[in-house]
Amino acid sequence: MLPFPGWSGRGVRPFFIQYLLMKKILQWMASPRLACVLMAYAVLLIFLGTLEARSVGVSAVQARYFESWGCLSFGMISLIGGAGVGALAVLNISASVFRRARFTLRGVGLILTHAFLVVLILAGALQYFLRTEGILVLDAGEVSHEILAGEGNGRKNIPLGFSVKLKKFDARTWTGSDIPSSFSSEVCFMRGGESTETVIRMNAPVSFGGWIFYQSSYANGGRTSVITAVHNPVRFFPWISVPGVFAGMLLIFLPTLRARKKHAV
Incomplete structure (x- = not known):
């Protein structure tokens, strides 16, 4: 007897492989290591852009380093620009929330913190198109x-x-x-x-x-x-995002503070 209509044993193995592959991709996208790499890479972009701004000007550096998907090419290697870093950061944050968020006080704080971080990044992208x-x-x-x-x-x-x-x-x-x-x-x-x-x-x-x-x-x-x-019609987004991130982090650490207070008593 078949487990459910339309089921075929032939499709189990490919489906299982696809499931494992998607799980691995999600784990990689939600990895804190990826977040650290993106932050370090963003600092590198800022450093390189600051050095080049002295010779080509701020506007040219902004367009080349921070508003492009690829900014520098070394032979066959092309470095990711600020737009690419922002897109990867949004994917990293979204995947992290999807994997780790729970409907607890700390989980809600995690969702709020990451959601407002996404809003902050998207504000930079919208500013490019609407400013x-x-x-x-x-x-x-x-x-x-x-x-x-x-x-x-x-x-x-x-x-x-x-x-x-x-x-x-x-x-x-x-x-x-x-x-x-x-x-x-x-x-x-x-x-x-x-x-x-x-x-x-x-x-x-x-x-x-x-x-x-x-x-x-x-x-x-x-x-x-x-x-x-x-x-700039989205100039208020950062003002909304920063308090939102702060409120989310407060919810994340609130259970720990309560536990320490009870332990101290």
Whole structure:
């Protein structure tokens, strides 16, 4: 008598081999060793990218090392880029949760921690596709309602949805040198008959209308202000992920803390 309809002894061995193979793959994907290797490799990418940034620039390094699937080639060997590392990290985290998570207090903490780590990684990927960045180049008194984005032949103007007027630009240098010590732009945002005045300083960006404005540089001997404008719809994801990871880790260690407290009593 057959164990169940359609069963055939011929298919047992191949199915069993496939099951063992999938189990081995899952074990490898969920391995803590893989997580450690990925973290070490990410540190190596950051180190190599930092060294090369001095010669080719930050934008080129970001595209080559951190936004690509493959960044460097040595003959027939191609190193994985940041996108590949992120994809492997998501698979590693997901497989780890699938294998180890249990519906206990510690298990829920494990699920939360890994889930928010995945959200953090995915935020970086979504940022690559959804982020918009460009520059405003303004002299005092000039008004612009769009930014210049892209490089070379791919440059294009992107409307902001409001206007930006540069009222005053202040560039200061260190005493006895031409090295800038600080520079800031006094601007006025205008939209729908309303205006908002503020100052954009070095390391002190300003948000308006869903955009973040950074004082990035200046030109023409300090007469022209160069402001970087960034629109990133997923910028809040890291703010959500970090507390989520912290809450998950708290649930993981809470049973241990309780046990130690009882033992101490």
